[in-house]
Amino acid sequence: MSIRLSLLAILDQGECYGYQLRAEFERRTGGSWPLNVGQVYATLDRLERDGLATKSAVDGNGHVNYSITPRGSAEVADWLTAPSEPGRDEFAIKLALAITLPGADARALIATQRAALREAAPVAAPAASLEQRLVRDARTFAAEAQLRWLDHCEALIAGAEPYGLESEAPRRGRPVRATEI
Amino acid sequence: MSIRLSLLAILDQGECYGYQLRAEFERRTGGSWPLNVGQVYATLDRLERDGLATKSAVDGNGHVNYSITPRGSAEVADWLTAPSEPGRDEFAIKLALAITLPGADARALIATQRAALREAAPVAAPAASLEQRLVRDARTFAAEAQLRWLDHCEALIAGAEPYGLESEAPRRGRPVRATEI
DNA sequence: ACAGCCATGTAACTTGTTACATGATTTT
DNA sequence: AAAATCATGTAACAAGTTACATGGCTGT
Numbered sequence: 309m310s311i312r313l314s315l316l317a318i319l320d321q322g323e324c325y326g327y328q329l330r331a332e333f334e335r336r337t338g339g340s341w342p343l344n345v346g347q348v349y350a351t352l353d354r355l356e357r358d359g360l361a362t363k364s365a366v367d368g369n370g371h372v373n374y375s376i377t378p379r380g381s382a383e384v385a386d387w388l389t390a391p392s393e394p395g396r397d398e399f400a401i402k403l404a405l406a407i408t409l410p411g412a413d414a415r416a417l418i419a420t421q422r423a424a425l426r427e428a429a430p431v432a433a434p435a436a437s438l439e440q441r442l443v444r445d446a447r448t449f450a451a452e453a454q455l456r457w458l459d460h461c462e463a464l465i466a467g468a469e470p471y472g473l474e475s476e477a478p479r480r481g482r483p484v485r486a487t488e489i
Numbered sequence: 490m491s492i493r494l495s496l497l498a499i500l501d502q503g504e505c506y507g508y509q510l511r512a513e514f515e516r517r518t519g520g521s522w523p524l525n526v527g528q529v530y531a532t533l534d535r536l537e538r539d540g541l542a543t544k545s546a547v548d549g550n551g552h553v554n555y556s557i558t559p560r561g562s563a564e565v566a567d568w569l570t571a572p573s574e575p576g577r578d579e580f581a582i583k584l585a586l587a588i589t590l591p592g593a594d595a596r597a598l599i600a601t602q603r604a605a606l607r608e609a610a611p612v613a614a615p616a617a618s619l620e621q622r623l624v625r626d627a628r629t630f631a632a633e634a635q636l637r638w639l640d641h642c643e644a645l646i647a648g649a650e651p652y653g654l655e656s657e658a659p660r661r662g663r664p665v666r667a668t669e670i
Numbered sequence: 671a672c673a674g675c676c677a678t679g680t681a682a683c684t685t686g687t688t689a690c691a692t693g694a695t696t697t698t
Numbered sequence: 699a700a701a702a703t704c705a706t707g708t709a710a711c712a713a714g715t716t717a718c719a720t721g722g723c724t725g726t
Contacts, residue, residue: 310582327677328677340577341577345678346678346680346714349679351713354713388587392579395578401518401522402491405498405620409502411562411566441645442581443582443585445641447581451575453630454627456630457627460626461623464619493684493685508704526705527689530705531686553706
């Protein structure tokens with residue numbers, strides 16, 4: 309749902325050919341989210357089919373350039389205006405499923421994930437542009453949040469924190485311990 | 490990439506039929522990540538084709554039950570062991586693209602997204618199980634992180650913070666302002 | 671000459687989404 | 699009796715991945 313509109317948004321800033329579109333996208337996002345070239349051409353086909361872009365010309369270098377249409381610009385404006393839903397956190401699902409699996413060790417999962425996050429953390433390469441900085445920092449903020457959440461999970465699983473929320477009815481008896489789940 | 494293995498992980502805890510698999514998945518994840526029934530059946534077909542699950546029996550109620558195979562269990566174990574990559578943050582991409590779009594107002598985008606996050610925040614429903622609590626808290630932590638990142642973006646765009654990292658070469662002249670980008 | 675990148679695709683496949691068809695059972 | 703839910707699917711499509719074919723141009 310988003311590559312289509314991402315590419316269209318780039319087209320909104322001027323005509324492009326396929327290879328250039330991909331380069332532009334990767335430059336702006338700083339290379340996180342690598343884009344397959346083949347998919348760029350497939351997406352351009354669909355954009356043209358749907359009347360959001362047109363094959364404008366083959367320029368002097370033989371490049372097949374695409375331009376955005378007014379309808380395309382409108383779609384981009386809509387997309388930008390609408391808020392974005394949070395993505396699905398695969399690790400959270402994984403942990404939720406692992407907790408009830410007899411063979412799986414939730415604490416080991418947490419430790420592995422924490423190690424992976426710590427290793428990926430030091431993105432030393434300087435950002436060349438404000439866009440790249442924003443995208444990179446988004447990853448950093450998200451990674452830090454997941455690290456905090458991992459701590460939180462460990463505490464919950466170990467029973468160090470009470471299980472329920474304050475808004476919930478108080479639980480009777482001992483707090484739930486991981487080994488009982 | 491994960492529905493297949495999520496369902497397989499549930500099968501690893503006992504045989505299930507399609508509808509039940511979906512209910513189980515949604516119960517554990519607390520309903521965030523709604524799952525289409527049709528896809529469950531499509532996934533079961535593929536799991537059987539790939540030798541990771543087998544149509545074990547049609548029980549007394551006429552339900553078509555599936556069981557996991559040893560190879561299926563091994564796949565689940567592998568999946569759980571491997572760390573999970575962070576997902577792509579659509580809003581970050583959107584903002585990065587909007588910054589250079591003449592028609593788009595980055596500050597307005599940020600404001601809209603912040604409002605959407607604040608509105609979605611108070612998930613008052615009590616979690617029925619530890620799994621549900623973990624998944625829900627993951628969303629909460631991620632949302633809080635995005636809110637902090639939004640503040641950070643506003644500051645960066647307004648030029649209130651210096652643009653470069655400390656590790657980068659110092660920039661000459663005035664800090665970059667949003668209107669110049 | 672040869673290696674490597676630029677550039678445009680095609681093909682095969684997997685995954686995910688939406689919508690619909692069909693019939694049984696349960697609830698109101 | 700009607701409506702809702704349970705249950706098993708099918709169809710069509712969008713989106714993502716990998717691999718390959720082809721040709722031009724560039725640098726060594």
